Amino acid sequence: MLSLKKLDQADYEKKQNKKIERELPYFITIMSLLASSGFGPYTILQKIKDINLLPVIQTETIKILKKIDMLGVDPLTALSQAKDKPSSRALGEFLNGYVSAIQSGGNVVNYLKSKMSSSYDRLENLEKQSVEKLSGVVHGWLTMQIVILAVFILVAAIGSNPLTSSGDQTQSDPPYLLLIFSPIISIAFMKIVQKMNTSNIPEIELKKLLKFCLPPFIVVIVLIASNVLSNFHANAYILGIALVIASLWPALKFQKIYTINIHAESATPQILRDITEARKAGMGPEKCIIHACKRKDFKSFNIVANTIANKLEWGIPMSNIFETLQKEMKNFQVLVSFRILFEIISSGGGNVNTLDSLADASEKIHNIAKNKRDMLQPYVIVGFMLIVITGFTTLLTIDSFAEINQGKDVVHTNNAQQNTAPNSLLEVVSIAVVAQAWLAGLFIGKITKGAYSGGFMFSLLLTVITMASIGMIQLHVINIGSILKPASST
Structure with a gap:
């Protein structure tokens, strides 16, 4: 019983450590900028307590403030006690250095700025490590898919199932069960990467997804179960069209949100840099924000930025402006920067050095996020490779083997049955490949954009490409069987 409690406690501390590691650079940034504005430890903790963007740090801060307010502990003593208890070693080291710098009469601002710079370097290394882990998962997923479909091709081509047959040339049913493993493995890998890559943009609500996705799936189930279109061998197309229709709305919805957030993420460092330069010219802090947010080159973020400027001109408090911004934007980097x-300006600390440090921090945040996206972007090609290698090649090979077998003059009986079997096999494989293409899109979306919702666009495109491949094979646009047939003697 005690060992189970220890394991649970260790697991909890490990999770807390990861969360604190993610929030720590922003916590250090806030402390550094507020300290450079002239605020002491207690006032800084009071302000951080109200920032709900950093929930784990906020909880740790509230614990420290309770010791100060309820037990009358000195702020530095409370910070010294807290450094020995937090789950994150990095947080403990930072608090220890902060307290030591104050007690020794050192330059606290310089210490905080150096820690802020090193924390972003640490964050960048963590992001690079996460990309390497994702790379390993993607390569493992691709390898598994290729192996499964290669085994299916071999077993189907031989014409006997080695698991149940002695290996003779008697005709047996293809191993359709193998086709189920590809979607199952894709779903398993999607679960594996669930916590490995997260997005600043939340997933589309499940209720809204079901509203648009359920009707096409219900129609597909009815049509396939009733065999209404069985004579046309169109089940793969029916499934593909349904998946395209189901993916269309969430793909467009997420793409719109994603584009706005990317433009906002790119515009935020520019706005903060403009504010800094305007402040150097002698403008007031509020006027600097108004001047910077009235620019017209922020693309889809223009409306939000211009709204901030207009509300400041109308005299609306910054706290209310931020609440509105938080409802419209979900990008963490943008929200934490604003x-x-x-917080700095409303507290009266909008000096040039503080704003310059904030602009530098925002640029680092933007560059880290952009570099991670750029490193993950090539994995979009993986989804298309999957279709070309495992989808198109599988269908083409099965169709080619069927053509070769039909061209042999070894058996002259049961021609109708032999012509039906390849069509049935090709149709079942086509359905499996269409489903796999759709799941592959969701997986790639989670890898590259950090959200399953970001994969609907890839799913849509891969499904269309797969249906085009099936059509090319059925129409014999590419026919390896005819190439491999022996030339007829004249």
Whole structure:
């Protein structure tokens, strides 16, 4: 019983450590900028307590403030006690250095700025490590898919199932069960990467997804189960069209949100840099924000930025402006940058050095996120490779073997049955490949954009490509069987 409790406690501390590691750079940034504005430890903790963008740090801060307010502990003593208890070693080291710098009379601001810079370097290394882990998962997923479909091709081509047959040339049913493993493995890998890559943009709500996805799936189930179109061998097309229709709305919805957030992420460092330069010219802090947010080159973020400027001109408090911004934007980097900006200026600390440090921090945040996206972007090709290698090649090979077998003059009986079997096999494989293409899109979306919702566009494109491949094979646009047939003697 005690060992189970220890394991649970260790698991909890490990999870807390990961969360704190993610929030720590922003926590250090806030402390550094507020300290450079002249605020002491207690005031800084009071302000961080109200920042809900950093929930784990907020919880740790509330614990420290309770010791100060309820037990009358000195702020530095409370921080010294806290450094020995947090789950994150990095947080403990930071608090220890912060307290030591104050007690020794050292330059606290320089210490905080150096820790801020090193924390972003640490965050960049963590992101690179996460990309390497994702790379290993993607290669493992691709290898598994290729192996499964290669085994299916071999067994189907031989014409006997080695698991149940002695290996003679008698005709047996193809191993359709193998086709189920590809979608199952894709779903398993999608579960594996669930926590490995997260997005600043939340997933589309499940209720809204079901509203648009359920009707096409119900129609597909009815049509395939009733065999209404069985004579046309169109089940793969029916499934593909349904998947395209189901993916269309979430793909467009997420793409719109994603584009706005990317433009906002790119515009935020520019806005903060403009604010800094305007402040150097002698403008007031609020006027600097108004001047920077009235630019027209922020693309889809223009409306939001211009709204911030207009509300400041109308005299609306910055806290209310941020609440509105938080409802419209879900990008963490954008929100934390504006939250720090508004907190600094509303507290009267908008000096040039502080704003310059904030602009530098925002640029680092943007560059880290952009570099991670750029490193993950090539994995979009993996989804298309999957279709070309395992989808198109599988269908083409099976169709070619069928053509070769039909061209042999070894057996002259049961021609109708022999012509039906290849069509049935090709149709079943086509359905499996269409389903696999759709799941592959969701997997690639999670890898590259951090959200399953970001994969609907890839799913849509891969499904269309797969249906085009099936059509090319059925129409014999590419026919290896005819190439391999022996030339007829004249």
